[in-house]
Amino acid sequence: MLQFLRIAARNLITHQTRTLLIGGAVVAVTVILVFLLSFTAGIQNTILRNSTALASGHVNVAGFYKLSQTSSAPLVSGYKPILDLVKKNVPEAALFYTRIKGFGKVISDSHSVSLPMWGIDLKNEKDVIGHLQLAKKSTYIENYKTKEGESEVEGNLQDIEKPGNMAFFATHAKKLKVRVGDTVTISVPTTRNIYNTKDVRIAAVLADMGMMSSFTTFMNEHDMRELYQTPDDTTGQIMIMLKNPNDMPAVEERLRKVLTQAGHALMDKEEQPYWMKFDRVSGESWVGQRIDVTTWKDETAYTKWVMSLLGALTFVFTAVLLTIVVLGMVNTLWMAIRERTSEIGTLRAIGLQRRQVLIMFMLEALLLSVGSIVVGIGVGTLIVSLISAAHISVESEAFQMFVMSNVLEFKIDTGNLILTFSLVCFFLVLGSLFPSYRASKMKPVSAINHVN
Amino acid sequence: MNSIELNAVTKDYKLGKVVVPALKGVHMQVSSGEFTVIAGPSGSGKTTLLNLIGCMDTPTKGVVKVAGQETGKLKETELTDLRLHKIGFIFQSFNLISVLDVFDNVEFPLLLMKSLSKQERRERVLNYVEKVGLSGHLKHRPNELSGGQRQRVAIARALVTKPEIILADEPTANLDSKTGQTIIDLMKEINKTDQTTFLFSTHDHQIMEQARRVIRLQDGTVVS
Numbered sequence: 001m002l003q004f005l006r007i008a009a010r011n012l013i014t015h016q017t018r019t020l021l022i023g024g025a026v027v028a029v030t031v032i033l034v035f036l037l038s039f040t041a042g043i044q045n046t047i048l049r050n051s052t053a054l055a056s057g058h059v060n061v062a063g064f065y066k067l068s069q070t071s072s073a074p075l076v077s078g079y080k081p082i083l084d085l086v087k088k089n090v091p092e093a094a095l096f097y098t099r100i101k102g103f104g105k106v107i108s109d110s111h112s113v114s115l116p117m118w119g120i121d122l123k124n125e126k127d128v129i130g131h132l133q134l135a136k137k138s139t140y141i142e143n144y145k146t147k148e149g150e151s152e153v154e155g156n157l158q159d160i161e162k163p164g165n166m167a168f169f170a171t172h173a174k175k176l177k178v179r180v181g182d183t184v185t186i187s188v189p190t191t192r193n194i195y196n197t198k199d200v201r202i203a204a205v206l207a208d209m210g211m212m213s214s215f216t217t218f219m220n221e222h223d224m225r226e227l228y229q230t231p232d233d234t235t236g237q238i239m240i241m242l243k244n245p246n247d248m249p250a251v252e253e254r255l256r257k258v259l260t261q262a263g264h265a266l267m268d269k270e271e272q273p274y275w276m277k278f279d280r281v282s283g284e285s286w287v288g289q290r291i292d293v294t295t296w297k298d299e300t301a302y303t304k305w306v307m308s309l310l311g312a313l314t315f316v317f318t319a320v321l322l323t324i325v326v327l328g329m330v331n332t333l334w335m336a337i338r339e340r341t342s343e344i345g346t347l348r349a350i351g352l353q354r355r356q357v358l359i360m361f362m363l364e365a366l367l368l369s370v371g372s373i374v375v376g377i378g379v380g381t382l383i384v385s386l387i388s389a390a391h392i393s394v395e396s397e398a399f400q401m402f403v404m405s406n407v408l409e410f411k412i413d414t415g416n417l418i419l420t421f422s423l424v425c426f427f428l429v430l431g432s433l434f435p436s437y438r439a440s441k442m443k444p445v446s447a448i449n450h451v452n
Numbered sequence: 453m454n455s456i457e458l459n460a461v462t463k464d465y466k467l468g469k470v471v472v473p474a475l476k477g478v479h480m481q482v483s484s485g486e487f488t489v490i491a492g493p494s495g496s497g498k499t500t501l502l503n504l505i506g507c508m509d510t511p512t513k514g515v516v517k518v519a520g521q522e523t524g525k526l527k528e529t530e531l532t533d534l535r536l537h538k539i540g541f542i543f544q545s546f547n548l549i550s551v552l553d554v555f556d557n558v559e560f561p562l563l564l565m566k567s568l569s570k571q572e573r574r575e576r577v578l579n580y581v582e583k584v585g586l587s588g589h590l591k592h593r594p595n596e597l598s599g600g601q602r603q604r605v606a607i608a609r610a611l612v613t614k615p616e617i618i619l620a621d622e623p624t625a626n627l628d629s630k631t632g633q634t635i636i637d638l639m640k641e642i643n644k645t646d647q648t649t650f651l652f653s654t655h656d657h658q659i660m661e662q663a664r665r666v667i668r669l670q671d672g673t674v675v676s
Binding site: 003006007010011014342343345346347348349350351352353354356443444445448 | 503506508509528529532533535536537541543545547548549550551552556559560561563564565609613
């Protein structure tokens with residue numbers, strides 16, 4: 001085998017031009033695949049990070065409460081025993097916290113916007129949203145230019161620990177033409193169809209995080225309770241952050257089981273965020289409380305199109321690129337086999353079995369493939385790392401929606417690198433199979449007399 | 453004891469719809485340790501005969517026995533094994549592996565045999581390379597050697613497995629007469645010392661005169 005490897009390596013070196021051409025093509029394809037997969041993983045990572053910071057735990061225990069057949073409120077009534085049950089049954093959790101959900105109008109002096117709202121107790125979830133960054137003033141104040149020595153940002157997210165304060169994202173501040181310190185009026189409809197209002201101060205304007213931040217505002221939990229007149233034993237949802245997000249399916253399944261055993265009525269599993277379930281729940285005939293166990297994937301199901309589109313694009317690109325390199329590899333091997341037909345005949349004459357001829361040529365293809373793919377992965381990883389380090393901002397709103405972020409994010413994932421390696425290697429070796437097989441089938445007597 | 457035995461061997465080639473007879477009912481025996489030449493003009497069937505004896509082809513009719521085995525009854529893998537263990541080949545164009553050096557070229561058949569240790573292989577290779585007078589060229593690749601030196605490497609490669617039979621198809625055709633004579637002398641010496649059967653084809657009358665036995669072919673039949 002070692003001698004076959006030596007022959008393969010020396011043949012590759014001898015035919016430098018051909019090796020460099022096909023090797024270069026494999027490197028280029030590998031770089032593109034590394035780029036595409038890192039880009040997809042980056043978006044996936046952004047969705048996970050943003051969704052768990054803005055709208056969901058890894059697993060949530062939420063639900064709807066219906067006073068009458070036609071009304072519905074996204075509430076969990078009597079949540080404390082449920083929280084105790086959840087804590088007892090999820091040892092994988094790193095953090096439990098609760099939020100109150102709401103939906104209403106934010107009204108400034110000149111404009112208003114309707115937005116989903118989260119009533120939060122910041123001290124319980126500093127690890128979750130503590131890393132959110134303040135927006136640069138220039139991103140939401142019209143024609144604003146930072147003066148020398150002045151901070152580019154203003155406000156403090158910590159202030160929403162105090163009632164009467166709220167925080168939202170730069171995109172909202174821009175629409176409402178407000179800044180930190182301004183007062184806005186919150187108007188929300190209650191279950192009795194009465195509108196309650198409250199004036200709150202803008203404590204912080206946060207840097208946009210793509211599409212999801214357009215649907216998120218943070219208020220103090222007490223303010224939300226006051227607006228909705230929510231009693232203390234009621235919350236919007238119990239959110240669970242896991243030490244290892246891979247435990248999510250097992251935890252979800254376990255919670256469904258223990259909650260059912262504890263006598264709670266559960267909603268059917270549905271991959272939708274809570275605000276897309278209102279119409280269906282309102283149309284159902286039951287009244288009272290139903291618990292809904294969801295995951296961050298359910299709560300961000302509306303972003304599925306991005307992943308589907310990226311998946312389809314990656315698939316098409318991969319298929320086209322792999323077809324090109326496989327054809328290149330087949331052609332290269334054909335040329336090598338044609339040039340070395342007489343050598344194949346000689347080797348067969350001196351005792352090389354057909355199987356060994358097959359191995360010899362496949363080894364050559366494998367060596368070329370592995371070498372080129374490793375270089376491609378190295379170059380691809382370097383390029384992706386450099387682009388990532390450059391923090392390239394995404395200006396176009398449409399593209400921001402697509403990448404779920406206002407900066408280009410990539411994630412170099414070992415699993416994806418292994419997948420790239422295996423995929424390209426598998427198809428190249430597969431492509432080399434046919435010419436190698438044909439070479440092994442040559443009759444020594446005709447091969448040896450072949451004239452190039 | 454016969455190393456090679458052919459009984460009523462016929463070989464036809466099909467060229468489209470035309471059948472071209474290359475050998476017509478050849479009978480022949482070569483005993484162990486013989487130094488035999490197959491002579492004949494171009495197209496007389498010399499190469500076809502060597503190919504059949506060398507198990508690189510099978511006869512259309514008749515029986516070919518090599519080292520006691522009837523080649524027509526053997527499977528492809530068995531024929532390859534027979535070539536590896538019992539037959540050594542020397543070609544007109546040397547047919548060395550261009551990317552391997554002298555040592556590796558000679559060692560290659562031993563690696564395929566898988567029966568010797570690294571040390572045993574090394575000793576055997578060095579022994580035969582010395583025998584053909586190329587000890588000083590172990591690390592040279594074929595393109596760094598003269599025609600005569602290449603043919604010596606080919607002889608060492610053919611001998612290294614200690615085969616019963618060496619088949620050589622016009623081994624001196626690509627060499628000048630002086631180098632050709634040296635190669636024939638070398639083959640004769642090995643035949644004498646190792647008792648290896650040599651069967652080779654040639655046009656060269658000077659070489660024919662040095663053989664102990666000459667089998668003459670004409671139009672696919674043995675004439676003398």
